[in-house]
Amino acid sequence: MHPPVDMVPGGTCSVPGDGADMGVLLVLWGQRLRRDRWQLVSWVVAIGAFALFAAAAVTQTYGNAAARTEILQVAIATPAILMLRGLPRGADQGAFTFFLIYAFLALLAGLMSTFLAVRHTRADEETGGAELVAATPAGRLLPNAATLLHGVAANILVALAVFAGFAAQGLDPQGSLTAGAATGAVGLVFLGVGLLVAQFMGTSRGANGVSAALVVLAYLLRGIGDATGTPGADGTTMTEGPASWFSPIGWGQQTYAYSGNRAWPLLLPLGLAVVCLTAAWLILRHRDTGDSVWGARPGRAAARPGLRSPVALALRLQSGSIIGWALSGMALGLLAGSLGKAVAALDTPGTGITAVMRAMLQAQGISLTQLMVSVIFSMAGVLAAACALQAVIRLRQEEAAGTAELLLAVPVGRVRWLAGYLLLGAAAVVLVIGLAGVGAWAALAGSGDASMPADALWETALAQVPAALIYLAVPALVFVLWPTATIAASWALLALGVVLGIFGGMLGLDQNLRNLSPFTHTPVPQGDATDWSGAWGMLAVAAVTAALAVAAMRRREVGSA
Amino acid sequence: MNTVVHTANLHKHFGHVKALDGLDLDVQRGEIHGFLGPNGAGKSTTLRILLGLARPTSGSAAVLGFEPWSQAVELHRRLAYVPGDVRLWPNLSGGETIDLLSRLRGGTADGAAYRRRKESLCQEFDFDPAKKGRAYSKGNRQKVALIAALATEAEVYLLDEPTSGLDPLMEEVFRRELLAAVGRGATVLLSSHILSEVEVLCHRVSIIRAGRIVDGGTLDSLRHLTRSEVSFAADGLDAQALARLGAVHDLTLDAGRVRFSADSDRIAEVFPALGALGVQGLTIVPPSLEELFLRHYGDASAAPEPEADAPSGGHGSRRHLLSARGRS
Numbered sequence: 001m002h003p004p005v006d007m008v009p010g011g012t013c014s015v016p017g018d019g020a021d022m023g024v025l026l027v028l029w030g031q032r033l034r035r036d037r038w039q040l041v042s043w044v045v046a047i048g049a050f051a052l053f054a055a056a057a058v059t060q061t062y063g064n065a066a067a068r069t070e071i072l073q074v075a076i077a078t079p080a081i082l083m084l085r086g087l088p089r090g091a092d093q094g095a096f097t098f099f100l101i102y103a104f105l106a107l108l109a110g111l112m113s114t115f116l117a118v119r120h121t122r123a124d125e126e127t128g129g130a131e132l133v134a135a136t137p138a139g140r141l142l143p144n145a146a147t148l149l150h151g152v153a154a155n156i157l158v159a160l161a162v163f164a165g166f167a168a169q170g171l172d173p174q175g176s177l178t179a180g181a182a183t184g185a186v187g188l189v190f191l192g193v194g195l196l197v198a199q200f201m202g203t204s205r206g207a208n209g210v211s212a213a214l215v216v217l218a219y220l221l222r223g224i225g226d227a228t229g230t231p232g233a234d235g236t237t238m239t240e241g242p243a244s245w246f247s248p249i250g251w252g253q254q255t256y257a258y259s260g261n262r263a264w265p266l267l268l269p270l271g272l273a274v275v276c277l278t279a280a281w282l283i284l285r286h287r288d289t290g291d292s293v294w295g296a297r298p299g300r301a302a303a304r305p306g307l308r309s310p311v312a313l314a315l316r317l318q319s320g321s322i323i324g325w326a327l328s329g330m331a332l333g334l335l336a337g338s339l340g341k342a343v344a345a346l347d348t349p350g351t352g353i354t355a356v357m358r359a360m361l362q363a364q365g366i367s368l369t370q371l372m373v374s375v376i377f378s379m380a381g382v383l384a385a386a387c388a389l390q391a392v393i394r395l396r397q398e399e400a401a402g403t404a405e406l407l408l409a410v411p412v413g414r415v416r417w418l419a420g421y422l423l424l425g426a427a428a429v430v431l432v433i434g435l436a437g438v439g440a441w442a443a444l445a446g447s448g449d450a451s452m453p454a455d456a457l458w459e460t461a462l463a464q465v466p467a468a469l470i471y472l473a474v475p476a477l478v479f480v481l482w483p484t485a486t487i488a489a490s491w492a493l494l495a496l497g498v499v500l501g502i503f504g505g506m507l508g509l510d511q512n513l514r515n516l517s518p519f520t521h522t523p524v525p526q527g528d529a530t531d532w533s534g535a536w537g538m539l540a541v542a543a544v545t546a547a548l549a550v551a552a553m554r555r556r557e558v559g560s561a
Numbered sequence: 562m563n564t565v566v567h568t569a570n571l572h573k574h575f576g577h578v579k580a581l582d583g584l585d586l587d588v589q590r591g592e593i594h595g596f597l598g599p600n601g602a603g604k605s606t607t608l609r610i611l612l613g614l615a616r617p618t619s620g621s622a623a624v625l626g627f628e629p630w631s632q633a634v635e636l637h638r639r640l641a642y643v644p645g646d647v648r649l650w651p652n653l654s655g656g657e658t659i660d661l662l663s664r665l666r667g668g669t670a671d672g673a674a675y676r677r678r679k680e681s682l683c684q685e686f687d688f689d690p691a692k693k694g695r696a697y698s699k700g701n702r703q704k705v706a707l708i709a710a711l712a713t714e715a716e717v718y719l720l721d722e723p724t725s726g727l728d729p730l731m732e733e734v735f736r737r738e739l740l741a742a743v744g745r746g747a748t749v750l751l752s753s754h755i756l757s758e759v760e761v762l763c764h765r766v767s768i769i770r771a772g773r774i775v776d777g778g779t780l781d782s783l784r785h786l787t788r789s790e791v792s793f794a795a796d797g798l799d800a801q802a803l804a805r806l807g808a809v810h811d812l813t814l815d816a817g818r819v820r821f822s823a824d825s826d827r828i829a830e831v832f833p834a835l836g837a838l839g840v841q842g843l844t845i846v847p848p849s850l851e852e853l854f855l856r857h858y859g860d861a862s863a864a865p866e867p868e869a870d871a872p873s874g875g876h877g878s879r880r881h882l883l884s885a886r887g888r889s
């Protein structure tokens with residue numbers, strides 16, 4: 001029997017304001033700062049450094065306005081570039097940098113904010129920490145206010161970091177301030193989204209998944225809006241399509257930092273943040289601690305017949321995330337394939353820009369569609385790598401949570417346990433990349449684009465597999481030799497690989513440094529001239545590393561904690 | 562082969578910490594062997610080594626003749642384990658977890674018989690198998706592991722504080738099931754710090770402290786080392802009269818009752834004196850394992866005590882031992 005809501009004594013719903021509550025709020029905030037100190041510093045420094053390096057690369061590579069104009073003209077003719085980058089607003093150095101990097105910065109700020117929100121709300125309720133705190137005079141609500149304060153402070157830091165990164169490269173201070181505020185405002189929206197989603201989802205895994213997917217959706221909506229925008233008369237500016245207006249990241253772009261420095265579009269993210277926070281607050285006031293709007297569904301009283309091996313269990317535990325990665329891969333494939341037609345339509349004699357590109361591509365012996373596909377498929381390779389390392393992270397989580405012990409106390413050996421996850425991870429890699437290939441193939445066939453032969457498409461897909469397998473084998477070795485570092489090391493290695501291998505060129509990094517990333521060695525199919533040595537080399541590295549991990553597992557104790 | 566579990570001079574070190582420091586443990590076929598000790602004494606570490614989840618630093622361990630670290634899989638076909646703190650997969654229901662573990666143990670070949678057994682256990686333990694793992698309370702998580710262990714037969718049961726979180730009714734169900742398993746010829750190693758449970762169930766006990774077995778044997782043999790508590794109404798008895806009780810320990814007169822303790826194996830010697838005094842409201846509380854425990858909790862020395870053969874000297878040493886801690 002639940003008491004009617006209005007019987008809940010109003011006095012216990014502390015509202016920050018009186019002195020004692022203020023003290024408690026500061027203690028709670030301090031605890032959040034303490035828990036997040038490394039994480040928060042890493043996010044803020046990474047976002048600021050990303051802004052700094054991007055601005056520096058623009059200075060280095062596109063130092064003069066003529067070069068920037070040329071690139072912008074290519075970009076406006078190429079929806080894929082607009083999709084990934086942003087909205088061209090002129091050849092000014094600041095506006096050009098904003099076009100190149102803002103959407104990524106906003107994406108990062110959004111992810112930081114949702115993870116922060118869920119970590120201090122739903123995750124705390126799940127582990128029972130929230131209950132301990134709620135039993136003190138802090139109550140049920142004040143900890144959420146502290147999370148809000150913490151998140152707002154984090155996004156102010158992000159805004160300052162972006163401002164500092166751009167301004168340090170000599171970009172216009174007012175534009176840099178606008179860019180920083182636009183990044184922080186997107187972070188605030190997703191802080192609110194994360195807090196709201198945490199009220200609905202019963203698990204932190206679910207809340208993180210849904211809110212991160214909403215961040216990615218905002219990025220994609222903005223991309224569609226930008227790719228379908230209207231080019232301006234001067235060939236270096238565009239006006240966004242309607243889809244951008246449904247995305248908080250799109251709203252950030254509407255500030256036209258450096259070219260217009262408009263502040264009013266930021267009222268939209270601030271308004272949405274307030275709406276989300278109010279909704280979250282209303283739900284929070286009326287729900288039990290640990291409860292959620294979408295409650296837990298009952299399970300099966302007996303297992304399906306197939307659930308009878310460690311691999312079957314691993315699949316059961318990870319099927320949700322594997323399906324998510326695979327669908328993302330398929331979406332990327334569809335995008336890659338459908339861009340072919342748009343590009344082909346532009347690829348007619350008479351448009352100067354594409355003539356230049358066509359000459360360049362013909363020299364390499366590949367079509368424009370093939371270039372698009374190989375660029376976008378490198379993203380599918382990153383998705384597959386992330387999916388692979390999650391399989392290994394799951395192993396570590398099973399060990400830390402103590403559920404591994406249940407399994408290893410029945411006739412399942414350590415090596416078989418590890419090998420099952422590695423097999424599943426490898427299969428997932430093939431699935432993610434395979435579905436990207438299927439998506440691209442279907443889109444190409446659907447649009448009647450014949451400029452990319454099917455075997456070239458499958459070669460491009462296949463080329464992504466070895467790098468992803470490295471991200472299965474190396475985390476597995478880390479898991480066996482240094483278990484407590486598994487999660488942090490796996491994600492750090494992937495982030496490093498992406499920065500060095502995929503953004504390395506744009507950031508103007510040294511080739512030796514870029515060679516450290518597996519993605520640098522992913523072959524780019526060029527018909528018979530394709531150099532597959534990188535793929536074979538990476539396959540060999542992955543196989544040897546995985547074999548080492550399995551061998552070392554024989555001597556590895558499996559513990560909890 | 563009647564020794565089912567055997568360890569000899571077993572050591573397990575974590576850095577400088579000696580979790581096990583020369584542990585010698587023997588469990589005979591068909592017995593319920595109590596494995597008693599305070600938190601941190603090394604009970605779980607021992608069980609993890611016996612399961613092959615952890616590797617001994619030195620010394621040997623054998624279960625059913627298998628070396629657990631290298632032959633874990635063969636061993637686990639004939640063994641069932643219940644951890645003290647059961648963790649479940651949050652998105653698997655309890656029923657699914659029980660089925661999975663039973664199938665992996667190969668105990669579901671006869672599907673119909675297994676399902677009947679599982680259902681009757683769920684009923685006895687009053688357990689709802691259709692909830693997700695994350696939704697169970699501690700006691701219900703414990704039931705998942707207990708039902709999974711009992712649903713298919715095993716030769717050896719390793720139970721690490723298996724009833725933690727269960728209510729007394731469920732403890733009773735657990736006892737019944739365990740006795741049934743032993744009736745079939747199974748062997749049980751039951752780690753616990755719940756003394757009443759061990760007293761009811763176990764044929765023999767081993768007491769572990771700081772990584773070594775400090776005492777062991779049948780409960781009766783251990784009771785030789787303890788005292789029974791005697792009390793009766795004071796009703797006009799004075800100190801002079803009480804002096805006739807002879808060599809008893811800790812004689813007190815408080816709140817109208819006289820209390821003293823007497824060595825358990827010599828309790829009959831005080832009956833004539835009690836009879837001569839004509840005492841009223843006599844109660845004699847038999848020694849509990851609490852006492853055994855107290856002896857070893859506070860005991861600074863892991864070696865057998867010199868006064869073990871002379872129970873009358875035991876009490877003074879207990880006080881001393883409680884105050885002097887941690888020489889090892």
